[in-house]
Amino acid sequence: REEVTMPKKSKKKADSSDSGSDDEVGDAADQLAAAKIDGFPLDLIYCGNCSCPPEFCGWMGAKTGVVAPECKAWLSANHPAMAAKFGYDAAEGGADAAAAAGAAAAAEEKKPAKKKGGDVKEVTVASKQRQKNKFVCMVRGLEKFDVKLSDACKIFKKKFSCGAAVVETADNREEIEIQGNVKDDIVPVIVKELGVGKEFIFFIEGTGAKTSKVPAA
Numbered sequence: 001r002e003e004v005t006m007p008k009k010s011k012k013k014a015d016s017s018d019s020g021s022d023d024e025v026g027d028a029a030d031q032l033a034a035a036k037i038d039g040f041p042l043d044l045i046y047c048g049n050c051s052c053p054p055e056f057c058g059w060m061g062a063k064t065g066v067v068a069p070e071c072k073a074w075l076s077a078n079h080p081a082m083a084a085k086f087g088y089d090a091a092e093g094g095a096d097a098a099a100a101a102g103a104a105a106a107a108e109e110k111k112p113a114k115k116k117g118g119d120v121k122e123v124t125v126a127s128k129q130r131q132k133n134k135f136v137c138m139v140r141g142l143e144k145f146d147v148k149l150s151d152a153c154k155i156f157k158k159k160f161s162c163g164a165a166v167v168e169t170a171d172n173r174e175e176i177e178i179q180g181n182v183k184d185d186i187v188p189v190i191v192k193e194l195g196v197g198k199e200f201i202f203f204i205e206g207t208g209a210k211t212s213k214v215p216a217a
Contacts, residue, residue: 045082048074054082121145123196124213126204127183135181140173145196149176155193160185187216 047057049070057071058064067088076083123141130136142152149166156164156178163179178186183203190196201216 045079047071048078054079054086121200123190123201124204125183125186125190125201125216127181128207134179137178137180137182137186138175139178139186139190140169140175142176142190142194142196143174145194145200147194147196149174152176152194155189156182156186159189159193 045054046052047054049068050057052059054071054075057075058067067086072083072088075086076088121141121144123139123145126138126140128136128138139152139156143149153164153166153176156162156176160178160180160182162182165177166174167177169175187198187201190201191198198217199215203214203216205212205214
């Protein structure tokens with residue numbers, strides 16, 4: 001029987017010229033940088049008010065599809081040609097922006113100031129059940145004893161290994177909300193770590209109209 005020998009596939013030797021030398025790559029990069037291609041490099045404009053391209057300002061305002069007066073005023077002042085292309089009037093944009101700023105300032109003035117919990121110098125501690133087995137503990141009045149609420153939060157977090165945050169209440173005051181039923185353990189921490197006398201600390205018992213204040217001392 002005659003033996004047939006199959007030819008072996010020859011491996012193609014890599015040609016170093018395919019990838020080009022470092023000098024050739026550098027020359028190509030220089031030529032590309034020097035080339036003047038129509039429309040490149042792109043000169044992008046970003047709105048100074050909402051940080052979006054002017055074409056998308058209408059999607060960033062309070063009402064979708066409506067460009068904010070501040071965006072119109074910025075574009076009219078910095079790129080009048082583009083503003084005119086979009087149909088923005090410079091005087092109108094400035095007036096709209098001024099009106100919006102005035103309305104915001106008026107709303108801020110009407111907003112009631114945050115209260116410090118009344119004139120009574122005391123700390124109140126209350127507990128509330130959120131879910132079946134989940135409670136939160138509210139501490140109010142620490143700021144009257146020159147205690148920074150954010151610092152008190154850090155102490156409560158470390159002491160009880162739980163979450164704690166400063167929250168604004170419905171009566172426009174601030175209190176600390178602690179995750180967990182720590183009402184019975186928090187008084188010694190307030191006394192020792194925050195320097196508040198025990199005679200100034202009270203527990204709030206009950207809910208709604210049927211609440212009572214019980215001294216912690």
